[in-house]
Amino acid sequence: MKVAFLGLGAIGAPMARHLASRYTLSVWNRTAERAVEFARATGSRAAASPADAVRGATLAVTCLPTSREVEQLLEGPEGMLAAFDAGATLVDCTSGDPATSRRIAERLAARGVGFVDAPVSGGVSGAVKGILTIMCGGDESAMQRARPVLEAFGEKIVHCGPVGAGHAVKAVNQALLGIHIWSLSEGLVALEKAGVSTATALDVINASSGRSNTSMNLFPERVMTRAFPRTFRLALMDKDVRIAADFAREHGVPSPLLQLASELLREARRELGEEADHVETVKVLEAWAGVQVGQKA
């Protein structure tokens, strides 16, 4: 079976590596050298264009920064749209947005091509180990065609609903993450400023009802230690939170907290820059208040 993979980024490359050992794989990447190098290392084929990559493939996987890039790869004489065989399936592992995905799915459907949105969570290490969680949206038949391929790099593959559902669930998860980070930052900064030991406060919260993955793992390991490893960029989290905010609005759901959080995280991103890690968000509140969490013993 022929498979195509487009987008050999930090997380895409290890995902594609799992496919190279199982399928006849064509790869494409915007920076062509990466594809050439990857092909040489894995015995796959570097395609000259998106069209060249997907031509004759039963299934293509995309893993790009945003849905806009996916849509752009469809277009033009060298785009995927014209080159797909009828009956093929596009599986989009981008952390994209539901509205664009529905538009993409419609255009593909008009040519007899299936679509599944399938954003992943688990980071680079999850991709390397092939144990990603994958949130999928699409109809049952497309899911059936996508599942064996997704199992090459995913451990938990969840069908969430129609096209866009995968992106929506991922975006909501990221929005909760962003809100948890921002609100815990507000709370701890206020406690620090009042002379309360925030290490103690964090202990108490983690034994109480206000605890979260953010308070139990991220803050003790990254904020209290001031380690701030760069594992997931704030810029990407901000993008995802905005997707969730737009998604809620698109469906007419009141979401004042989510909308405000999206504004605040956008401002944090502006202040901290494109390379900052998502947990560094706390530094914005620290700067605004003029204290640093964890100083008060």
Next chain:
Amino acid sequence: MKVAFLGLGAIGAPMARHLASRYTLSVWNRTAERAVEFARATGSRAAASPADAVRGATLAVTCLPTSREVEQLLEGPEGMLAAFDAGATLVDCTSGDPATSRRIAERLAARGVGFVDAPVSGGVSGAVKGILTIMCGGDESAMQRARPVLEAFGEKIVHCGPVGAGHAVKAVNQALLGIHIWSLSEGLVALEKAGVSTATALDVINASSGRSNTSMNLFPERVMTRAFPRTFRLALMDKDVRIAADFAREHGVPSPLLQLASELLREARRELGEEADHVETVKVLEAWAGVQVGQKA
């Protein structure tokens, strides 16, 4: 050693019961019959007034709705303030506010009486079993006097900082709880409205970075089942969140998310009434959006 306990409510009564078996206990309650009954059942003494309760006591414990009630019990000829022996200590287990507590502590200090704010978490069952978590604020010497008494009903007793620190930490925990409930509600309601299975979404979130005590325990057990047991009133959570919001402002800490959450939870309380459980907050978002979480299989 003589101890006084004022405020035999749902959580105060089981706390006082632990003290009755260890100390010579005087109890007082606004509705006097409750105190009389409690005294009869436990072999303690029903006091005629706050002054009568604390006169001669080494340590007094208050457990009242808000700090305002504690302050009122200080006042007047039958109030605690005039009746305390110098050297006594007031331990306030109310979920109160830091600013009022500091005022109370100052007035007590002027008469040689110590003060510890010591709000609890763990609910009625934690009080009955004597395994509450207790967040304390006060100076070291007052803490030393309070600790043995607190150990009668507390398992984890944490000294968080100066007077008010206990109330502040508790309030921040509750604010996080409130924000987690509201934001998860926004997210799940939007997913439901978009035709996504929220049961599946909750599963995925609980395996991902956006998980919290709220998503892992409260929503699966109470929202997805529509059980909504009434274990902790929204009215009380709302009061606590407002305390956190005021606390952040008092210390000049920017807290847009917390301030907005406090407004939203106040409105939820108005819509759902004084008896609603805190997790029922999701119903406000459901009503606003015209869907019910968990309907889409």
Next chain:
Amino acid sequence: MKVAFLGLGAIGAPMARHLASRYTLSVWNRTAERAVEFARATGSRAAASPADAVRGATLAVTCLPTSREVEQLLEGPEGMLAAFDAGATLVDCTSGDPATSRRIAERLAARGVGFVDAPVSGGVSGAVKGILTIMCGGDESAMQRARPVLEAFGEKIVHCGPVGAGHAVKAVNQALLGIHIWSLSEGLVALEKAGVSTATALDVINASSGRSNTSMNLFPERVMTRAFPRTFRLALMDKDVRIAADFAREHGVPSPLLQLASELLREARRELGEEADHVETVKVLEAWAGVQVGQKA
């Protein structure tokens, strides 16, 4: 010169009437009877379809609920797009959104047809008298072609910038209106609840720095009198505010106040219904707080 007019609603009909007396006019309306009646009364021609209306016209004017309807009129065998002569101009008086307008303009440009977005303000009476203010977006040459036609019903015709600029300026104006109404409501409701005469307060504000069109005209005439005439639907204002909110986000501009206002007005619309006037928004705050502005003498 042949002109087409599509959308004979409350405000479109009187606008079209000004054109009927000056140009050879074809009119189209979704409910065909309206077009037939209008044509009979004004000596214009009722077109059978959007294509029929614009065929051979030098200039077409649309006045529809949202940009989505305008876009839909382009499509299909009976749509405007295929029927326009090269060199024609579409002038869209809809209170639409900049992003859709840019998309429409691109599609028209590909066929040699110009586009101007030209939303109006001044209400039905301004349309009848032909004294509307018209905010325009488009290139200079399209503006030159549009201006003589716009002068038939507009008094103040302002070229604000490129395609979408007219819609953007209108949306920002509406957003300010919505924010003024909501914030004045919050303030007056709080004063009323505190036992302050809101009539007096309004007088003072109107002599001070916080005054606005809303405080000087809308509230004295409509709220204090409880007259609440239905001149402009909240549903339409809400739609416009959401356009402004999306516009700010599209351009990466932080806009926390605007985003929150959009959420609040959406909720007000849900509570008050589709027919409520925009100034009735104050009733939501009154209901939430349990008072009515203007009761305290």
Next chain:
Amino acid sequence: MKVAFLGLGAIGAPMARHLASRYTLSVWNRTAERAVEFARATGSRAAASPADAVRGATLAVTCLPTSREVEQLLEGPEGMLAAFDAGATLVDCTSGDPATSRRIAERLAARGVGFVDAPVSGGVSGAVKGILTIMCGGDESAMQRARPVLEAFGEKIVHCGPVGAGHAVKAVNQALLGIHIWSLSEGLVALEKAGVSTATALDVINASSGRSNTSMNLFPERVMTRAFPRTFRLALMDKDVRIAADFAREHGVPSPLLQLASELLREARRELGEEADHVETVKVLEAWAGVQVGQKA
């Protein structure tokens, strides 16, 4: 008749000057030299302490930064409280807060002294010309005693309601001002960023429903010209907006927009510093978005 004036700041001094020519005036100021100089220039008497100033006076006027300073002048052996004659009246022209004013009024009432809160608007020039607008709170009899004295520097003297009403009305006015500045900034910055002429947009808005004192006067004169004269400090406006926010909460009135605006203006103050003018707030949004309003012709 003997009158006292405490607080000879930028606005207090010209107010006091109007009193010096009509009454036997004692003045007090924290920095004593100012009082001595003022007394020499106006033929009034420089008092040695607040007590000295009000002793024997029928009426005292305070004009201080916040209500907290007024409350502090009451205290101690050299404070006003002990020195006032029964039957005297304190008129507080501070832009203070209703809650503190009610507390002050109660303490004064216990000694037979009346109280009126009477914040002013009209700026230094209004004070010099004696044409201030004065918003008053207090009972009818205190108002009657205050009015003749207030007429020395006020043109429009309005009795708004019970004690605190003057402060509340002033605070709400300032909150509207702050919200108008912030929201117009969001809107114009977005338009500028989208390539729309903001000068034109401002013209259109000022002919439309979204106009306000801010859009008609402040922005054309100060922002579009980049003149930014320093006439009223952002720090003071921010203080007033926070008073309004606390006031709304104290009375249980939902006020999400006001609460968020207060957070944003506090952050603007932190970024721009204590000396910035209130209209400079627009610079925060400009910096966040990376554009300057008024650049696009």
